[in-house]
Amino acid sequence: MSSVFASAGLFLIDAAKDAIVRQPPIPAGNAPGLMTLSPNKKLTLVFSASNNSVAAISNATESSIGSVSLPGPTESMAVSQDGSTGYAAVSSAPVAGQSPGAVEVLNLTGGSTIEIGVTSARYLVASHNTNRLLVFSDNSDVVTVIAPSNIGTSTDPRTFVPGFDRPVWGVFSTDDTTAYILNCGPECGGQAASVQTLDLTQNPPVAGPALPVPAATVGLLTGSTLYVAGTPLGTACDSSTAATSCGVLSVVAVASMTLTNPSPIIITDGYHKRMGMGSNGQLFVGARTCAEISTASEVRGCLSIFNTANSSVVVPPENGDVTGLEPIANRDVVYVVQGGELRIFNTTTDKLGSNQVDIAGQAIDVKSLDF
Template sequence: MKKSSLWLSAATALVVSVVLAGCGETTYFAGRQLPPSQLTNRVMVAIQNPGSVTRGALEILDGFYDVRFKYNNNTSTFSVSGYSGALPVTIQNMPEEQLGAVYGSGDGSLGLVDYQKETATGNQSGLNGISSSVFITRNKAFVFAANQQATVLTVVDKSSNGTYALSLPGVYRVSVNPGGTVAMAFVQNSNYAYYPIKLNASQTLAYSGGPSTWPKAAVDCEPQNAPGWCLFQAQSPDSVDGTGTAYGKPLVFDRPVKALFSNDGGTAYVLSCGRECGGASAGYTPIPTGAMIFAPNQQSGKLPTTATLKTYSIPGGASNALIDSSTMYVVGQQLQPDGLFAGRLTVVDLTNNTAGSPISISDGAPGALSRMIESDDNTLWIGMINCSNGERFKTGQDYGCLTMFDTASKTVKLIEPFHGDATGIASVTGLHKIYTAEGGQVYIYSTTDGIAKNNQYVTVTGTAYDVAYMDGLSDANNTVY
C-alpha cells in the first residue's frame, strides 16, 4: 500500500469514528464493548525481547488498516498493559470470552489477557515449571499442563482451588476438547495415552489408602492421602475392578502426539505420529470421549475393546490436524528414500474414515507441531518450522514455511517465499487476509490470491513469535497448536 493511500484510508476512518461518536456507539460485533484503543480489528503480536531490559511484550496492530499505530497519529501505538511474561511463544485465542492466554517459555508463565480492557490480568499460579504444552478451558475453570522437566501432568482446578501434580514421566503434550470436559496427555517416545479424572467424595475416600486402593488403570492419584484427581491410562474394558472402573489391556497407538475432537464432542481422534516421531506408521484412532469426561459423576459409556478399536493409516504423516465438520485436515512429514522428510497434507472424510492421497506442502521438522488455521475464501494456512531442512530445499523446489491450501478444490495454491520459521498465523476474517509471524517478523497475505501485502507499517521491534486476531467472530479463530 502506498503511503498516500494509507493516509486516505486513515481519513476515512476518522470520519467513521466521528459518526460513531456522534451516535453514542460504544459497542461493535456481538455487543462487545469498544476497547481503550477503539480498534475493532485487532491483531495481537507476542514479541520476544522487544527491548534490552524486557523479555516479552504483547503489541496490538490495527488489522483493518495494517498499521501498528493510531490511524491519525503514527507516534501513538497500542499494547497490552501489564504483561510481563518472558519469551512468549503461543497465544490461546478465545475471542468469544474476550480472553487470551499467552504462554511464556522463558519463565513458564501462563498470562491471561482481558481483550476488552487490553490489560494483562496476571499469571496463572500452580504450574510446575516450564510447560511443553499447556491449555486453559474457555470458562477458566481448569488448566492442564505437560511439565516434561518436572515429569508431571499439572491440573489446576479453580473450582476447588486445588493444584494437582500427577506423575507421568516423559509427558510432553496435552489436548483439551473445546467444551472443557476432556483432557488427554501423551508421553514422548511412548505408544500409550492418558487422561485425568476429577474424583467425587466417595472416590476420594475409597482411594485414600494409597496405590493399592486405586483403580487398576490409575497411574497416579494426588494427593495420595486424600486424592482429588487421578490420572488413568487409556485401557480396554476387558475387566471391571472393585470400584466399577473398567480396565484391561492398554490401548496401543504409534507414538501418539495429539487428540482432535469431533464437533459433537463424542469422539476423540488420537493422532499417531509414526515414523517422524520414531515409530512405525502414522494414522488416527477414533475413541469415545464419554469415559474420559473429567467432571465427577458424568462418565458415560466405556472405552472400546481392542476388538473394536481401529486405527486408520495416514501414509503422509500425522503430527497435527484440524477438524472442520466432517473433514479432518492432517499434516505430517513423510520419510523419503534419501532419508529426508517431506511435508504432506491428507484430507480425511470422517463420515466414512477415508483418506485422500497425500498432498505436497511445506516441509518441516519431523514431529514438531505445525501451525494451522482456516480463513476466508476457502483457504487453509499451514506454517512449519525448519522448512529449509527438508526434501524441497534439497531438490530446488519452493521451500517456504507457509502453505496456502484451497479447501474447495483441495489443491495447494501457493507456498510462500522463505522468510524463516512460520511460528504464528492469525485469520483476520471478513477482511480476506491473514497475519503471520515468520522469521521473527510480521507479514500479511491476501486470502484471495496469497499475495503478500505491504508489511512496512506492522513491523515490530524484537522477535514476533505468535499472532492472534482478538476480534475474531468465534473461538474457532485460533491457531491449532
C-alpha cells in the first residue's frame, strides 16, 4: 500500500486479517504512488512523483534495493520476467531527433537506463512472458510493439503497427499470441471506439478487424470473456442517480469477437483505468475524474461493481477517484483506494466490510504480494 503526505512510504498489510503489520512504512521516495509487481512477485517498483524516481523494493526483505531516476513522470510501468529490468513510459522524455516521449529501460541491479524513443508514450502493457511490450501514445492511431530481446542490439526493438483508433490499452491472451487492443475513439479525440485484435504470431504483428463498442479505456480478460469499460460522449444515466453523465461496460466473447450484453451496462463515468475480478463474480471498475454526487439523498463516486451472474450494477456511496484496486485471493474482499483512502469491500454485500484499515496520509495504490 503506497501513501504520501503524513507518512510517505509503503504500508504492509496482512490481507488475511486486514491489519497493518509493519510500522514505520518502507521508504520509497518522498511521494510514492504508482506500483507495479514483477511477474514472480519478488519485486515491486514504486514511482515517486516528487523527484520522478523509481524505487525497487525486495518483497522478501521488505526493503529498497536501489532506485532509478526518470526524465519525467510516468503513469505506466512493467517489470521483466526475471525482475532484472523495468520499463516506464515517459511522455515528456526529451529524445534527440524526435518529439518528446520514450520508454525508459531500467537496469534494476545497476541503476542505469536505456531510452527507446516512442513519441508521447503514455501507457505500456507487457505480455505475460514479457517478451513483448505494447506502447500507447497520446493522440496516435499506432501501437508500438517492443521486443525486449532486441534492446541494446543493432536491431530496432520497435515495430510500429498502424490501423487503430486512438488505442490506449491492450489485454494479452493467456498464450500471448494475441493482444486485444482497446481503441478509445471519441473519448480520446478519435472516430470510433472498438476492440481490435493484434496478431503477434505474425512478423510484423498484424491488426485485425475492429469490434465496435460504446467506449474502451480499460479491460480485463477472464477465460474467454473480455470486460471493457469506458465513457461514451453524451451518455445519459438512468433515473436512479442525479448524475447527468455515465459510462458503459461491455462484455465481449473473444472466441467469436462478439458482444454478449444485449443492452448497455451503465456504470459511473470518468476515465476508467482500474478493473479487477473479486470473488463471487463481482467485477470492480474504477475511474478518475467522474461526476461525483454528494447530497443528503445520494453519495456517488468513481467506483462501480458489476455482478457477472445477474448483470446488476452497484455504485457504492463513496466519493473520490479510484487510484488502486486489488482483489484478495481466497477471501470475499477487494481492497480499493478511493479518494485517498483504503477501503475494504465485501463481495457478498458490495459494501464496506466491518473491519477497515486506517492508512496515515493519502493512499495512492495497493498491490497483493503473496496470495
